[in-house]
Amino acid sequence: MIRLTRRGFGGVVAGGLATATFARSRAFAQGTRVRVGLLSLTSHAPSIIAAAKGYFAEQGLDVEFVSFQAAQPMAVAIASNDVDFGVTAISGGLISLAERGAVKVIGGALQESTDVEGQKILVSKAAYDSGVTTPTDLEGKRFGITTAGSSFHYMAHKIADGEGFARDTMELVPLNGVPAVIASLRSGQIDAWSIVPNIAGGLVASGDVVEIGEISDYIEDYQVTAVFTSSRMAAEEPDTVRSFLAGFARGVDDYNAALVDQTMSEEEVVEISRMIHEYVYTDRPFEDADSAIRAGAMRVNADARMNLTSIEDQLAWFVSEGLVPADASIETLVDTSLVETY
């Protein structure tokens, strides 16, 4: 989902597999060295802002960014201690790694909230013309997902639950990447999809796709992405983890103020947008990237607060679908001692 935005626009990314390219951040005075996994997405902006404004340095951290093309390789890199922190959607892969005692969710990041535009439910023009005009009509339709156990899979089933039709009446088509889902939706080979507003906006504007609803109607306060670290880090270096979360939280405040609540002055917003542009939409000129960064920014939880209710609901869904071992528990997945939960 959000984590895939850049790939969606990049389009050329083949398969989205484990090629990690290393990008060094500007070196600060020596502190504890931590490596932060980064996808080139606006949802990763809080870390970028915190590094650029020196919030991590103030916490005594010397942050190095490691770029990834997809969330799954980043999760595996954190499990193998090649990267220390990352932000990604709660996926089957992440839960499975947590169950194996390799990673731990330590905080919340992107969340659906009623006051900000959230993820959209889209249908192809052909499906819309044939009468799929509300999410109720999705029964028996083909819904695009990237992989089994992805957030798209979860959202599709939550729509089915909300509308009261059986989950398996919807045909879920795994397409392994956002570019493929977009291609399939635009050419009408799948009927429906759900995606973050900035991608949805572009698709609707193209005229091939129609918006028929919002995910927030079906999933209350959906905790879309979470901050996670390796189990080793959480157990052995809690101080480093706290310092990271403190720096991250200040980045979150700036991000929300600049792009979501728009309480900052225009100059400050441009300054932050420039910081983000160093890592996101780098293949576009700044003027173009600036509007893309501003459009469809979703709220990131202040202080990395975590909606445990939503995470529990997601875990219960993964277990009910047999995507993760039946004995997967919230305790092994989440460390609740570091941030406020609700």
Add this chain to the structure above:
Amino acid sequence: MPTESRDTALHKENWREVPLQKTTRRAPDSGKGGSGKGDLRPVPFRGGGFTYTPRGLISPLVFIALIGLWELGSQTGFISPIALPAPSAAFGAFVDLVRTGTLWRHLEASLFRLIVGWTLGTAIGVAVGLAIALFSVMRAGLSPVVSALFPIPKIALLPLFIVWFGIGEGSKVATILFGAFFPTVIATYGGVDNVDRNLIRMGQSFGLSWLSIVRKIIIPGAMPAILSGFRISASIAIVLLVAAEMIGAQFGIGAYILMAGSLFAIEQLIAGVAMLSILGLTISWLIGRAERYFLTWRT
């Protein structure tokens, strides 16, 4: 073919002692040689080197030893369960597949794609390869096209394949078809180019028709290269199965592997990969049988 019969004759006499008389009679200067009648002695047959003898037991033993070591490493904790699951755990995942019956749905879907894609790909590939090899116009026109298209990763074209062939079976079969086609073309025309020129000239001297030469000399002569091309294209087809099943496949071994990968269910991942290996071994065995059948003339 005279050369052929002589070779077999020699081969039959493998390691049998050949009386000197027989060989000297064949030698052109045997009349002149006055090397005394008394020292006639047997000469051992010196050919027949570099042939392999089948050793049936070794290959299963290697597999058993490797898997045994791996299991031992996992049991003792030397291999972390996150890095690599134990073979027994992977086997457990496989047993689950059998028990739930999904194995057959996966196999059925994948075998259909493999068989249709590979058969069409190699059939068209052999035809195009022969055309390139036999007709200069085709060679000039098509061989650069083949060279230009071969290195394109078919996975990179997947989004386009969706638009061209749909997300049904079309794009999957097409991916495998293209993967099998190019190596077959190259193996085929390479094989034809390497057919013994003397044999072709001999056919021409004997006044064989063009078609006869192609049918009786060129195609059998190129067969070893074509069959080893099949080995490569079959392996490529299996490799591409995973890529093909990235798009819209709910069943299939590749889809199963991809799902296991995205869920980080590594036992299932290894079970799926092992199935591909077994598929590869089976196909290699089948091609071995085909080689034995088509290449009996070579002995």
